[in-house]
Amino acid sequence: MISPVIVTEHLTKDHMSHFLRKRFRALDGLTLSVDRSETYGLIGLNGAGKTTTLKLLLGLLKPTSGSVSVLGSPGGAQQTLRKIGFLPESPHFYSYLTGAEFLDFSGKVFGLTKVECKERAADLLKMVSLTEAAKTAIGKYSKGMMQRLGIAQSLINDPEIIFWDEPTSGLDPIGRRDVRMILLKLKEQGKTIFLNSHLLPDVNEVCDRVGVLHRGRLVGTDKISSITGGGSYQDLEAYFLECISSSEVKV
Ligand SMILES: Nc1ncnc2c1ncn2[C@@H]1O[C@H](COP(=O)(O)OP(=O)(O)OP(=O)(O)O)[C@@H](O)[C@H]1O
Ligand SMILES: [Mg+2]
Structure with missing residues (x-):
């Protein structure tokens, strides 16, 4: 049986702005799970809440509400940190x-x-x-x-699980290709990989599944093979833009 190794339930994080002490909801009710040996890409525009999610998964931030579990323990548990x-x-x-x-x-x-x-x-x-x-x-x-x-x-x-926040940012084209190759090698070794990125071609090449985060909410999730293989979308970018624009319409 395939078991999820990363699980979030209704994960919400409010940041407190120093200016006027106002609350800002960076993450709003995120529920997702990632299976062992899966490569999951969290994609979203600047400020969507990707880094906030990763920090919550690692226990670097505490949730305002909701829960995080990594390898069966709460985010940041000592026994888990050794394996990531x-x-x-x-x-x-x-x-x-x-x-x-x-x-x-x-x-x-x-x-x-x-x-x-x-x-x-x-x-x-x-x-x-x-x-x-x-x-x-x-x-x-x-x-x-x-x-x-x-x-x-x-x-x-x-590590058993790899959390990378924008691994190809700042790299030249050869560097980006090298990182994609490293990711594919890690995948072959059966590692679970959680990737934050807005470089969609890189995500398309290495990820099994993506989640689209927009204004702190998960507005789409699917397997890459279903997105680009089924003919519904021309490419990952078309899916990404559609998820974002339809979520704006609903608001
Ligand atoms: N420590 C903080 N205090 C206040 N607001 C914060 C804090 N960290 C993040 N934010 C805000 O939360 C929102 C989400 O930020 P986050 O860094 O998670 O986005 P991101 O998707 O990683 O963006 P990028 O693609 O630019 O890295 C942004 O509006 C950001 O300004
Ligand atoms: Mg970020």
């Missing part, structure tokens, strides 16, 4: 460390042995094409190089 990998939207690093030192440090945080850290760091640096920059201080890395290092760091513990 996270790439934040704009990763920041200690600029004086080299890429290799940073990955070594990340491996130690997860309790890897010295030898494991070294081997895993070398493999991951190769995977993200940073071997030549392994001994360069991160402060000298370009934006794309930092994004690649963030991707490597998110995989240091060989």
